[in-house]
Amino acid sequence: xxxxxxxxxxxxxxxxxxxxxxxxxxxxxxxxxxxxxxxxxxxxxxxxxxxxxxxxxxxxxxxxxx
Amino acid sequence: xxxxxxxxxxxxxxxxxxxxxxxxxxxxxxxxxxxxxxxxxxxxxxxxxxxxxxxxxxxxxxxxxxxxxxxxxxxxxxxxxxxxxxxxxxxxxxxxxxxxxxxxxxxxxxxxxxxxxxxxxxxxxxxxxxxxxxxxxxxxxxxxxxxxxxxxxxxxxxxxxxxxxxxxxxxxxxxxxxxxxxxxxxxxxxxxxxxxxxxxxxxxxxxxxxxxxxxxxxxxxxxxxxxxxxxxxxxxxxxxxxxxxxxxxxxxxxxxxxxxxxxxxxxxxxxxxxxxxxxxxxxxxxxxxxxxxxxxxxxxxxxxxxxxxxxxxxxxxxxxxxxxxxxxxxxxxxxxxxxxxxxxxxxxxxxxxxxxxxxxxxxxxxxxxxxxxxxxxxxxxxxxxx
Numbered sequence: 001x002x003x004x005x006x007x008x009x010x011x012x013x014x015x016x017x018x019x020x021x022x023x024x025x026x027x028x029x030x031x032x033x034x035x036x037x038x039x040x041x042x043x044x045x046x047x048x049x050x051x052x053x054x055x056x057x058x059x060x061x062x063x064x065x066x
Numbered sequence: 067x068x069x070x071x072x073x074x075x076x077x078x079x080x081x082x083x084x085x086x087x088x089x090x091x092x093x094x095x096x097x098x099x100x101x102x103x104x105x106x107x108x109x110x111x112x113x114x115x116x117x118x119x120x121x122x123x124x125x126x127x128x129x130x131x132x133x134x135x136x137x138x139x140x141x142x143x144x145x146x147x148x149x150x151x152x153x154x155x156x157x158x159x160x161x162x163x164x165x166x167x168x169x170x171x172x173x174x175x176x177x178x179x180x181x182x183x184x185x186x187x188x189x190x191x192x193x194x195x196x197x198x199x200x201x202x203x204x205x206x207x208x209x210x211x212x213x214x215x216x217x218x219x220x221x222x223x224x225x226x227x228x229x230x231x232x233x234x235x236x237x238x239x240x241x242x243x244x245x246x247x248x249x250x251x252x253x254x255x256x257x258x259x260x261x262x263x264x265x266x267x268x269x270x271x272x273x274x275x276x277x278x279x280x281x282x283x284x285x286x287x288x289x290x291x292x293x294x295x296x297x298x299x300x301x302x303x304x305x306x307x308x309x310x311x312x313x314x315x316x317x318x319x320x321x322x323x324x325x326x327x328x329x330x331x332x333x334x335x336x337x338x339x340x341x342x343x344x345x346x347x348x349x350x351x352x353x354x355x356x357x358x359x360x361x362x363x364x365x366x367x368x369x370x371x372x373x374x375x376x377x378x379x380x381x382x383x384x385x386x387x388x389x390x391x392x393x394x395x396x397x398x399x400x401x402x403x404x405x406x407x408x409x410x411x412x413x414x415x416x417x418x419x420x421x422x423x424x425x426x427x428x429x430x431x432x433x434x435x436x437x438x439x440x441x442x443x444x445x446x447x448x449x450x451x452x
Contacts, residue, residue: 006433007400013436017319019444025299026317029310032302 082403084328085392088346088379091136094144094173095372096337096349097121097129099155099163105177105218108209109241111274113353115150116213123162125342125367130166132372137169144195146173148337148349153180157188164192171195175239177210178225179218186232196236198226200260201243202253209243230261237305238262243270245282245290245430254297257304264305267294269430273350273415280426287430291438299442308431312439315404324403332392332406334376342368344375347388350411359384388413388420395423405432 007013016022102118103110137143145167152160152174164172173195189196200222201207210218229236238257242249257265269287272280291309298306318324337349343363345352351362364382365375379385392407399405405428412427413420424433440447 006437010400010403013400014319016440016444016447017316019440019447021444021446022316022440023320025295025439025443026313026320028299028302029313030317036305 082325082328082396084325084330084403085332085396085406087331087389088334088376088385089329089331090334090373090377091139092334092336092376093140093142094146094333094335095129095133096146096148096335097126097163098150098338098340098352099147099152099160100150101340102154103149103151103177104154104179104212105151105210106213106215107211107241109243109270109276109278111271111276111350112150113275118154119340120155120159121163121338121340121342123166125338125340126163127166128342128367129338129372130168132367133170134166134168135373137167143170144173145170146175148175151177151180153185157184161188161192173197175199176225177218177222178229179221181225181228183228183232186228186234189234190232196229196234198222198229198236198238198262199241200226200238200257201241202249203256206249206252209241226260235263236261237264237266239266239268241268241270242290243278245269245287247289247293250290250293250297254294254301254304254306258301262304264307266307267431269427271350271412271415271427273411274354280430282426282430284429284434287434288438288441291435292442295439295442308435309439312404312436315436316439316443327403328406334379336372336376338367338372339363342366344372346376346379346382346385348409348411348414351414356414384410384414384420391421391423394421398423399428401428401433401436404436 007016098121100118100120101112101114103112103115106115133143133145145164147160147163153176155163172192174189175197176199178198178200188194201210204217204219207219207222208217210222212218226236238260240253240257242253269282270276270278270280272278291312294306295309298304298309315324315327318327332347334346335349337345337352339345339352343352343361344365344367345363355361360383362384364379364385367375380389388410391413395405395407396402408423408425408428410420412425413422416425416427
């Protein structure tokens with residue numbers, strides 16, 4: 001079972017994600033992804049879904065959807 | 067599709083609908099051009115890496131007979147050449163193995179030590195996507211040695227330099243054997259300097275012939291992921307696989323579409339060994355058997371079409387048990403929507419069976435990853451494990 005300090009239920013995890021600061025991090029990441037998508041081939045990695053770089057992405061979700 | 071068994075869902079656990087059964091068509095295959103690796107890393111899981119057992123072209127051709135049809139149906143299809151060390155097969159042989167494939171993207175995961183100008187020309191000619199296996203600065207790469215015990219780091223660096231000289235983009239995979247916040251502070255700038263466009267972190271796993279423990283302290287692992295998130299946040303030039311995927315999932319929870327993250331079905335991930343034997347779902351199981359389950363390979367492309375092997379996946383006893391294990395994860399684990407269930411090899415090598423649930427790999431690379439990212443973002447709400 002997960003350690004005691006990890007979420008005991010999916011609801012606990014959802015609550016933790018709603019804590020102050022998480023939305024800001026998510027927003028910054030989403031901005032990064034939009035920037036990548038807008039500048040393929042630029043110094044920032046392009047709009048690649050993760051599996052472009054790691055086809056063996058089964059480490060996560062057995063290859064995630066976009 | 068291979069059916070999975072539904073289970074009741076306890077109160078408080080969301081019903082995630084992805085990862086039900088195994089898709090009849092994968093999105094990539096992994097091929098082993100040779101079992102040989104010129105290195106002998108302390109944590110390697112491969113059992114036959116000192117032998118040069120090369121894949122005959124007939125195996126590649128038999129695989130391509132199915133893969134080319136799959137690729138024709140999809141926008142993209144990847145063929146991943148994985149070892150051993152794929153470059154140890156030599157350019158001529160690797161080109162012969164690639165020749166039967168049409169309409170696919172070729173990927174090579176390499177330790178970089180053999181890369182030179184000639185290999186860079188080969189990568190260009192065959193439009194190969196490159197992933198390097200690098201564990202960080204020299205002192206952190208001490209577990210990567212050759213068979214004589216000599217350090218591999220200087221050769222790895224030369225290989226990366228050759229790629230940069232030829233403007234060939236590369237991703238990097240880093241095995242972490244001693245996770246800590248201090249290590250994260252060291253690794254991110256290092257890989258930024260190395261020049262990779264993407265970085266994946268693999269916390270060392272207890273699997274295959276690697277029997278080193280991977281039971282790390284929760285605080286150390288969460289601290290590692292939290293600090294790596296902080297590093298990325300200050301300089302987001304690298305596509306940081308694990309952290310970004312955790313953020314993606316956190317965003318999906320916030321946006322209310324978390325159930326859309328997981329694929330609807332599992333990718334069968336066929337791994338075709340040098341001799342044509344096919345192992346599904348977990349490449350780390352290739353070449354292994356057990357007294358209880360028998361050989362984990364479920365067919366051979368020299369005797370049976372690959373699509374038929376995939377279609378009949380559920381006939382293997384261990385795969386049926388694994389599917390029950392995935393349903394057990396779905397029923398009890400709050401992180402299932404992020405993770406999709408413990409991987410088959412981790413279950414087997416940690417538990418000796420496939421229908422258990424959480425593994426040390428789950429903790430290190432899924433649960434503590436998600437919690438570490440959230441620790442960074444909202445430290446005031448972090449749990450009592452720090």
